[in-house]
Amino acid sequence: MDIIIEIAGTMAAQFQKPTLAFLMGGMALAAFGSKLEVPEPVYKFVVMLLLLKVGLGAGISVREADVVMLAVPALCAAVLGVAIVLFGGQFLARWRGVSRMDAMATAGLFGAVSASTLAAGMAVLDGEGIAYEGFIGALYPFMDIAALVTAIVLARMSAERRAANVLQGDGTATMTVGGNIGSGGLPDGVDGAMVRNVLVDTFRSPAISALLLGIAIGLFARPDAVYEGFYEPLFRGLLSILMLIMGMEAWTRLSELRKVAHAYLIFGLAAPVVHGLMGFGLGLVAHQLTGFSAGGVVLLSIMAASSSDISGPPTMRGALPEANPSAYVGTSTGLGTPVAILSIPLFMALADIAIGF
Amino acid sequence: MDIIIEIAGTMAAQFQKPTLAFLMGGMALAAFGSKLEVPEPVYKFVVMLLLLKVGLGAGISVREADVVMLAVPALCAAVLGVAIVLFGGQFLARWRGVSRMDAMATAGLFGAVSASTLAAGMAVLDGEGIAYEGFIGALYPFMDIAALVTAIVLARMSAERRAANVLQGDGTATMTVGGNIGSGGLPDGVDGAMVRNVLVDTFRSPAISALLLGIAIGLFARPDAVYEGFYEPLFRGLLSILMLIMGMEAWTRLSELRKVAHAYLIFGLAAPVVHGLMGFGLGLVAHQLTGFSAGGVVLLSIMAASSSDISGPPTMRGALPEANPSAYVGTSTGLGTPVAILSIPLFMALADIAIGF
């Protein structure tokens, strides 16, 4: 009984957070037919500032970390980010009616990291007096960027492949093109060039450009003063604006999800635990190889379990505008984040059993 | 003699305030033919942020107040807001040459509340050691929103009715439409639908949508951190930008007022005192019914006397773009606010005589 009350309490607290409140506010405005709108140029600038901030923060935290100590856990984090997106995308795309674009955007958000869920995990460990490595805060960008880039590249490639198939279909009908067809049902040559094109397009896209620029400046320059005096303070507010915009758009596209809502519901409830267990497994390996602490293993699990509420939505909105925010923001912020927060005690119990604090 | 010096000093201090300084700066730029302009998308965003802030602040203050204690004074405040707009609109529209749109926008601003005039009143009471209810800060949104919505709906309805009359004129000329004509000279059926349409349009307008969204999020969520860290600090600055824009526009439309300036001058000087006395009267009723304190009665009078320098201009500019800001901002910020500040001692003396501190 207690656990149900706790779950309900966590869900209610989540819905009162400005992030979700502005999202639902945007949906309510759209439902009511409000003519409020955020002009496109302002929206683009808001997204740019948000992603510069995320990048700068990540770059600064990596610059301040010990590179040697960071190497193995950072690799684990990046591998986890890619793996979660691959599994999540597969799981979601298998349901009839789930668009591949929406599946990859949702999997990308679940692979990326929620800084606030991570902070909640750190607070719990601090409260219990459990030690963890100081570089943990520099770990999350590796998982975050790996997951977001993987999801965008896979979504773009699948769109390209579909477009090429349509072209191919037309071609065969009229010209009966012969030639060596690769394993994917596509001419071998096209596939290699396509991957390169999609990768270049992804890194050139405004969202990923801004993110990488922020990381580079955070790593190689000293933007700490402008970060703390400008990007940091504006961040929560600009995020509230972004959530408002995404809420308005989510409402208009909610009906698309009517037939596939159960797929997102199952994914949103199960994925955080599954992803967390993947993080726990890889954390155990790092523990065996490099003496990664039990507290560190718990935090790596929480990172894997969490889904991005900050870097993810603006990145996806910028890089995959066709994807439906009702699907990816709704599933990650509405379901994934509360479930991830609730599963913190599970990862602590597992670490206590497997390693011991 | 002393009083004239005091009035001149209050006026001078008012003109040095950034709000009015930027307004006059905008007028000077326009007069000089400057090509400085605030791009439309930025302007829309600035108004949206200002109104979200006003709404959030109002919602948070109402959420933190005691609902039971608040009920009667809040009703009084809302009634006052509506009454001031009705009387003010009547008074101004009676002058030949005053446009109905400008009259309603001006009356709306005089019905709405100036938070800074209210704060000045609180400071005077605090200085004199006079007690007042803690929920007073949660009272002003009721007067504010009631006045602004009433003014916008009445202005919109009068515009619709004029448009319908023109149509009706055309109709009778060519088709001699027969039917039951209501008291307003319009078919009854049209009138009811028109009121509903205008109300729906008003609530759907970007300005009122943003205001109500802010109130809803302030009431039902916990946006306090983003409010204090983003909306609050940006507010004064964005208001300076809005004032600059309104000043530039006011200059270009100043000539429209040449023949009706005396009407606005008389209204701007007399209305704060008349409205304050209306507030005093209703405050006395609340005192008799619910024991509303003498200090509370003074502050309700000041609220009624004050005219909005913050929530009003962006709301009117957004919801009634046809109205002339030279008229409504000039009259309210240039005349109404200094007169309201100067009449604070009057309401204190009246409360001391009628109730006693």
Add this chain to the structure above:
Amino acid sequence: MDIIIEIAGTMAAQFQKPTLAFLMGGMALAAFGSKLEVPEPVYKFVVMLLLLKVGLGAGISVREADVVMLAVPALCAAVLGVAIVLFGGQFLARWRGVSRMDAMATAGLFGAVSASTLAAGMAVLDGEGIAYEGFIGALYPFMDIAALVTAIVLARMSAERRAANVLQGDGTATMTVGGNIGSGGLPDGVDGAMVRNVLVDTFRSPAISALLLGIAIGLFARPDAVYEGFYEPLFRGLLSILMLIMGMEAWTRLSELRKVAHAYLIFGLAAPVVHGLMGFGLGLVAHQLTGFSAGGVVLLSIMAASSSDISGPPTMRGALPEANPSAYVGTSTGLGTPVAILSIPLFMALADIAIGF
């Protein structure tokens, strides 16, 4: 050897500053073909806010200064600003291939003042316990505005004259216009009207309008609260955005400089020292006439030596959009500022010899 290490260190520190880091980041993005862009309306607003801030700060500091004490040094500062632009523009325009527009924009930036270089000079004097006048902070706007306006007016006039010459050439070919030709090869009447037109256009341009509006409000109103709570905190961040934009543009126009890079290199290395010596000479005159302190003479030299990294770029970008930011921002921020900082000890030694601390 030590001095080379120090120079290298100062250069490296300069490149790690956010200003230059964002400029180079923008260049890197453009080089990589990124599709990131700052929408035009947002860019215009950013420039407006930056220039309002510069103006407000200047106006406030002049308002707070003692006008009588300020008069002579302020005149010296303004004369220096004009003189540096005249000499610098002549020097640069003499090189074959250097566009007159770019020459004037660069000279304008070298005539304008870097607040951070000035602050570095004050810190050195404070560290050595050397006294200087309290109004020095109010001196820099006179040099700054004088230099920027001179550069813009001269650039605009040279563009007009070229356009008129072309017209004149066409005219003589077809109509053989006879008449009194002035010293500049232009009809006398045209020249006077042209100067007036260019001056009016300059003061009406968005950049100079915003700057002057800020100064006027800073001088005559009390915008201190909105300045400290809004314009000041946003400044560094908005400047980082401007630098990003200018970097992207600078990259696309870098090739224009291939043949004239040596001219800017020589100017960037030599001008700060030459300008500083001009400032030192005029400072000595002021010392003889009004007892201007030795510390004040050092700071006037530093102001003259410094080149604007804050007020200059947005002003030039706004008022002379044809000028190439690779030339003026690159030369001033990349070369002029580090050289000016490194020459601080030189001006201190000279003042010690000539006046004595």
